[in-house]
């Protein structure tokens with residue numbers, strides 16, 4: 001399917017420029033690809049390999065380690081419901097059952113309109129707010145069945161678009177690192193002095 | 205005068221080496237070198253530490269934890285992974301305490317928890333490090349009663365290699381090999397975590413030229429090779445150590461057979477040569493020896509076909525033909541396929557008959573005067589400050605030499621300067637790589653040498669020039685002149701000749717080199733003009749291998765009588781009047797000489813096919829019939845005679861018998877005679893200059909008669925720069941017409957931005973239309989027009 005678009009290739013080159021070794025940009029570029037297509041396609045992995053000087057197999061080897069990179073299409077909204085201890089004690093399981101019946105799919109499935117995918121997740125480090133879930137990695141705390149229904153209604157109505165972008169978008173504000181802050185194409189072992197911008201200000 | 209470099213490991217060692225470290229292993233004091241790993245020091249001291257992931261030719265990763273040992277520390281003994289821990293002065297290591305034993309048993313038990321234990325149906329069973337070490341270092345019992353993992357079995361990760369994932373113990377040997385050694389990281393650990401597995405990218409196979417090595421080094425039966433899968437059990441195999449003669453690297457192998465059939469070659473670690481690695485072509489072309497199409501008995505032409513005849517009748521006809529031929533009208537082509545003994549006996553016969561027309565090469569290498577420069581070994585090249593490549597893509601032609609040079613460049617031991625028409629497998633590893641289109645390499649060398657940065661690099665230490673025929677559509681004089689230009693600038697530089705054919709150096713050294721410049725081209729020209737009354741093809745197939753196809757055809761057709769001595773009925777042999785079946789590799793004993801001039805042995809493992817004979821026997825018998833009896837009846841006789849007659853061979857045959865690494869025969873170097881640089885051919889109206897280069901897999905007889913390899917040849921095509929493709933106006937993959945004043949052929953066109961503008965790359969000897977129709981030996985470069993159709 002899709003290789004990176006022209007605009008994303010431009011961004012990719014900017015990202016690669018931040019690192020002394022192009023390969024270091026593999027994971028940021030995978031995020032970029034997931035943002036573009038909602039999941040990571042084979043073509044995108046091959047393209048990333050070309051951009052960072054790795055084989056497709058190496059990109060795949062790296063990408064497939066990460067649970068959050070998806071290799072099959074997922075819904076526009078990926079809902080991860082926590083199933084670990086605290087949440088389970090506080091009603092996480094019931095929440096999952098409710099979610100399944102509300103959306104008419106099993107955990108792991110995607111609604112036929114392509115809007116929602118349900119996943120069971122491990123502890124999301126919000127145990128004090130149990131039971132919790134994430135929509136495209138944005139938190140919702142102390143979720144009851146009613147909250148859940150409201151959330152789905154709002155998402156369906158497009159009311160949360162500004163808060164919750166489509167699956168794959170890590171942040172709506174792009175990180176921008178001025179060119180002079182990057183180390184450039186210097187191997188870490190060859191760097192002997194601090195960067196110019198540090199200019200005497202003790203870093204440590 | 206002759207000197208012999210016997211390669212003895214530094215015998216004299218005066219005082220204590222400052223890098224020496226002494227440690228104690230199991231109470232015994234052992235000397236090691238600073239930086240050695242404990243496991244390597246233990247190996248050297250014959251103390252076995254079990255291991256799966258450690259491999260002495262790859263970087264340690266500490267993946268399997270099987271090599272735990274105890275090292276005395278300030279707070280008492282502690283467990284360390286011996287493959288990751290370097291030795292230190294005074295270190296006290298124990299490999300046999302109850303604590304170590306417990307750890308090793310524990311590791312084995314964990315590995316076996318996930319392992320199917322299907323040894324009875326596993327190819328590795330009987331030679332499996334996991335099986336062996338479970339027996340020697342395991343508890344003998346498992347507490348794991350749960351269901352094991354199941355995967356689809358097997359998956360083909362390439363045309364040659366299969367993977368049974370449930371057997372994999374994740375040692376990282378195959379993936380490390382692909383990345384570190386082969387430089388083709390096309391397999392990787394994927395789904396890392398509980399489901400980690402070795403995998404390729406979807407639809408992108410592990411198409412490495414070196415893929416067979418991962419099968420050999422996999423410590424379990426997870427990786428198997430298609431040509432050997434389910435063919436034999438290790439205990440049914442017999443083996444003898446030998447040398448691969450597919451190309452002139454001369455990798456050390458073991459030849460394994462069962463029931464008189466060759467079944468497998470495995471790499472053997474020869475430190476100066478192959479480090480245990482083989483390329484896939486050399487590893488799997490044993491199939492060709494077993495081919496049904498082998499010649500089994502002498503054949504005599506009758507009408508348009510052949511009839512089987514007896515050896516005596518065949519040899520009788522040949523000797524009568526030779527006896528009645530006008531003096532000076534007998535020619536011998538070939539000899540680079542056989543052993544030194546084969547070449548020597550044929551050269552002896554040629555001398556006795558007064559044959560001046562002889563050449564072991566088919567205008568596909570460099571003149572034998574390349575040996576007149578001071579010669580380098582592979583090791584010397586891998587230790588040089590600068591290596592200058594005036595050679596074909598070594599990955600395609602001399603694969604394991606590519607591996608060695610790549611390794612040296614990756615470890616920053618050498619700097620490579622490459623001068624080539626197109627990018628090669630070593631371009632990424634080169635310090636400087638310049639594009640010089642066919643016919644301009646001399647200028648490119650001169651320009652490079654004038655660059656002060658390059659000059660400083662060259663002045664920084666020893667220089668080795670790797671010289672070979674990069675482009676078969678370019679006269680060899682260009683490469684020779686370029687080499688000469690380097691030597692003129694750097695007189696201390698030495699040369700590593702990268703001639704491709706298995707024993708080409710041996711054949712040239714032992715007397716099958718052209719005399720008075722009368723090389724294959726002029727022999728075929730003479731033959732075309734009716735001056736050859738008997739042409740003997742010694743495992744040579746000019747119709748397939750001479751770049752000028754027209755010349756080859758005319759040469760074969762013009763010979764009054766053609767004798768082909770070969771293992772198969774090749775294209776040229778089909779035109780012969782008499783065909784004699786030759787014994788193949790693995791069917792005869794002898795010695796061979798690699799590109800460095802290293803002499804090693806090759807061995808007979810199976811019975812020769814049919815009534816085939818070794819080439820040297822045929823020469824001896826023919827000599828007898830012609831009244832030139834050499835009084836030779838055994839191979840030992842030949843070797844004795846060879847030792848007496850050929851400078852440098854005095855002690856090799858006995859030395860070879862005992863040494864894996866062989867003996868480098870160094871023939872004294874005549875002084876260099878300056879080489880007149882050819883004039884650079886100006887561009888004419890044809891806009892593309894052709895680069896005809898070899899791929900590892902082509903229509904070579906050993907490849908097309910090996911079922912596992914025959915389909916790996918990429919096929920004929922022409923590759924040009926994308927902008928040139930646009931100009932030609934053809935679509936990628938479409939057929940285009942490639943023509944010059946000699947001929948015109950139709951080839952599919954491809955684009956690649958790595959091909960310089962104005963250059964057209966056409967692989968040699970591929971299935972499909974033949975570029976050789978456009979090549980004439982008189983043209984020192986070949987220019988063509990490319991038109992869309």
Ligand code: SF4
Pocket residue numbers: 371372373374375376377378379402418421422423424426427
């Ligand atoms: S396939 Fe074999 S070599 Fe590769 S990681 Fe698994 S056990 Fe090791």
Ligand code: SF4
Pocket residue numbers: 448449450451452453454455478481482483484485486487602603604605
């Ligand atoms: S590199 Fe040459 S000698 Fe070595 S295995 Fe391959 S073909 Fe044989």
Ligand code: FES
Pocket residue numbers: 082083084085086087088122123124125126127130132
């Ligand atoms: S258990 Fe659900 S967030 Fe920690």
Ligand code: FES
Pocket residue numbers: 254255256257258265266267268269270271272285286287288
């Ligand atoms: S051999 Fe040392 S950890 Fe595998």
